[in-house]
Amino acid sequence: MTYATVADRDAIENEQPWAARDMPVTTYAMLTRTATAHGARDAISYQLLSDPASKKETFTWTQLHAKVCQTANLMRSLGVGEGDVVAYLLPNCNETVLTYLGGQIAGIVNPINPLLDAEQIGAILRETGAKVLVTLRAFPKTDVAQKAAKAVALAPNVKTVLEVDLLRYLGGIKRFIVPLVRPKNPVTHQARVLDFNAEIAKQPTRLAFADSTGDRVAAYFHTGGTTGMPKVAQHRYSGIIYNGWLGQRLLFTQEDVLICPLPMFHVFAAIVVMGASITSGAHVVFPTPQGYRGEGVMDNFWKLVARYKVTFMITVPTAMSALMQRPVNADISTLKIAFCGSAPLPVELYKRFEAAAGVTICEGYGLTEATCLVSINPPDGEKKIGSIGIPFPYSHVRIIDVATGMDCETDRVGEICVASPGVFGGQTYTETAKNKDLFYHWPEDDAWYLRTGDLGRLDGDGYLWITGRAKDIIIRGGHNIDPAEIEEALAGHPAIAFAGAIGQPDAHAGEVPCAYVELVDGASVTEAELMEYATAHVKERAAHPKHIEILPELPKTAVGKIFKPDLRKRAITRVFNAALANADVAAEVAEVVEDKKRGLVARLVRTGTVSDEDIVKALGAYTMPWDWAA
Numbered sequence: 046m047t048y049a050t051v052a053d054r055d056a057i058e059n060e061q062p063w064a065a066r067d068m069p070v071t072t073y074a075m076l077t078r079t080a081t082a083h084g085a086r087d088a089i090s091y092q093l094l095s096d097p098a099s100k101k102e103t104f105t106w107t108q109l110h111a112k113v114c115q116t117a118n119l120m121r122s123l124g125v126g127e128g129d130v131v132a133y134l135l136p137n138c139n140e141t142v143l144t145y146l147g148g149q150i151a152g153i154v155n156p157i158n159p160l161l162d163a164e165q166i167g168a169i170l171r172e173t174g175a176k177v178l179v180t181l182r183a184f185p186k187t188d189v190a191q192k193a194a195k196a197v198a199l200a201p202n203v204k205t206v207l208e209v210d211l212l213r214y215l216g217g218i219k220r221f222i223v224p225l226v227r228p229k230n231p232v233t234h235q236a237r238v239l240d241f242n243a244e245i246a247k248q249p250t251r252l253a254f255a256d257s258t259g260d261r262v263a264a265y266f267h268t269g270g271t272t273g274m275p276k277v278a279q280h281r282y283s284g285i286i287y288n289g290w291l292g293q294r295l296l297f298t299q300e301d302v303l304i305c306p307l308p309m310f311h312v313f314a315a316i317v318v319m320g321a322s323i324t325s326g327a328h329v330v331f332p333t334p335q336g337y338r339g340e341g342v343m344d345n346f347w348k349l350v351a352r353y354k355v356t357f358m359i360t361v362p363t364a365m366s367a368l369m370q371r372p373v374n375a376d377i378s379t380l381k382i383a384f385c386g387s388a389p390l391p392v393e394l395y396k397r398f399e400a401a402a403g404v405t406i407c408e409g410y411g412l413t414e415a416t417c418l419v420s421i422n423p424p425d426g427e428k429k430i431g432s433i434g435i436p437f438p439y440s441h442v443r444i445i446d447v448a449t450g451m452d453c454e455t456d457r458v459g460e461i462c463v464a465s466p467g468v469f470g471g472q473t474y475t476e477t478a479k480n481k482d483l484f485y486h487w488p489e490d491d492a493w494y495l496r497t498g499d500l501g502r503l504d505g506d507g508y509l510w511i512t513g514r515a516k517d518i519i520i521r522g523g524h525n526i527d528p529a530e531i532e533e534a535l536a537g538h539p540a541i542a543f544a545g546a547i548g549q550p551d552a553h554a555g556e557v558p559c560a561y562v563e564l565v566d567g568a569s570v571t572e573a574e575l576m577e578y579a580t581a582h583v584k585e586r587a588a589h590p591k592h593i594e595i596l597p598e599l600p601k602t603a604v605g606k607i608f609k610p611d612l613r614k615r616a617i618t619r620v621f622n623a624a625l626a627n628a629d630v631a632a633e634v635a636e637v638v639e640d641k642k643r644g645l646v647a648r649l650v651r652t653g654t655v656s657d658e659d660i661v662k663a664l665g666a667y668t669m670p671w672d673w674a675a
Contacts, residue, residue, distance in 0.1 A: 295424065439466055
């Protein structure tokens with residue numbers, strides 16, 4: 046059936062309750078079902094280099110099933126039981142997929158972002174109690190192996206390190222050069238170090254132990270990770286399989302090919318894309334270790350689409366923006382849909398991309414705490430640009446007035462709250478204290494509604510719109526940044542009395558960090574000096590502020606808390622005025638106001654002759670809405 050309206054969504058739900066659907070209970074059972082049905086078809090492909098003619102490795106479903114069984118068997122032989130953790134610190138490669146699947150069959154898999162520093166990685170390893178870490182062997186142009194060694198030294202619970210050597214993906218002269226220039230990796234930890242591929246080769250290709258008999262926690266995903274003690278969300282088989290089923294039911298078949306240049310440490314790639322592939326039998330392509338950030342990927346992207354005859358591309362707004370700076374230089378006639386998530390998509394970018402690539406864009410919404418998917422602009426229905434579509438089947442959304450705890454009426458803004466098979470009611474985070482006040486529980490239907498922290502509204506057609514965030518997280522190109530990390534670092538400077546970090550609008554990344562500071566009485570310091578200090582003291586590169594401004598006094602609430610809405614309005618005014626001036630458009634921001642439907646809106650005044658089209662050219666790349674002042 047088509048999926049175009051809320052009525053279509055309701056019809057799917059009315060077929061039968063989610064619990065009554067004939068779905069496998071575990072990842073192993075799901076993989077086995079698909080391998081049995083589509084064994085000879087391609088399952089995953091990977092290439093180390095972005096050249097569309099470079100060496101690739103493809104596993105059929107039969108081969109993938111065998112490799113995953115070997116990986117799970119290895120983990121069990123290393124002492125990993127159903128409640129034990131296998132962590133991985135890897136870029137994208139076929140071994141990452143094997144570890145993700147094999148780890149959750151043997152125990153609980155814990156993907157970790159390789160862009161974090163060693164101390165943050167060590168904190169996650171300690172928090173999850175990981176027994177095994179799968180990571181890279183030292184390799185040119187990456188410091189993942191060196192970070193892993195330092196992190197394991199900080200996490201004595203890790204007993205075994207399994208190394209993946211990317212050398213095997215190289216051909217020609219490069220295969221002989223790399224061993225000569227391979228960086229050294231001094232190891233100070235006590236864990237034993239083994240070769241991943243050599244060890245799984247010793248294992249049988251059928252599962253050597255009994256699969257789990259029911260639903261259980263199968264994955265840990267950390268959120269953000271920009272502070273020393275991250276939140277770790279726990280995901281059950283049921284939520285993972287639900288996300289995969291959504292892809293199979295609404296989007297993909299075994300005939301489809303998905304290109305996924307997103308990292309396998311993120312729920313979007315791992316749970317949604319890999320899950321939908323396993324459920325539907327679709328073929329997934331992972332280009333280069335760093336995906337969209339890989340050398341040459343943007344320049345070669347359309348040629349890669351042509352090479353694999355891709356039908357669906359998985360993307361984010363920052364990647365779409367970069368691709369629009371390059372010509373469509375290949376035959377991409379097989380491409381049908383671009384599935385976009387992780388951050389708001391600017392309206393003008395939506396229009397330009399759809400026109401240039403000739404594909405339908407489906408913008409969606411999800412979050413780690415809900416095992417990802419919540420809503421999507423329906424593939425066969427109206428795409429309300431700027432909205433995040435209609436909730437998926439069995440995903441129920443309520444807009445709650447946080448002051449009263451009651452439902453908001455249509456088009457009134459409140460906190461977005463979600464109940465679905467992906468929501469682990471009352472137990473989202475591994476640390477019990479962090480689940481406090483995270484849910485609304487309605488006894489009448491025994492539903493646990495996750496408080497997302499996002500502000501939004503439901504319109505009269507059932508479409509969901511995000512208007513802001515109740516929490517202060519900065520989302521830079523889909524990457525969550527805790528402003529507390531920036532504020533705490535700046536507070537260490539002797540001249541700073543108060544610091545407030547927010548996300549300022551950015552034409553490429555959606556938003557980037559910026560900070561406003563108030564100095565102690567009598568202090569003297571320049572903004573350039575504070576930028577240099579922040580670069581040295583804010584640990585994560587993505588969290589480095591792009592702008593720091595000294596104010597005589599920061600805006601504060603009656604109880605002395607920094608009032609960030611005023612800082613956001615100031616940042617929008619500064620960024621928009623700069624964009625208008627750079628485009629030589631005769632207009633400026635008169636004020637930034639809070640609109641009950643759209644959130645913060647920039648109101649413009651003319652300073653000369655100017656049209657709406659001129660404003661769109663200057664500001665169209667930003668997600669923030671604008672109006673003319675009366």
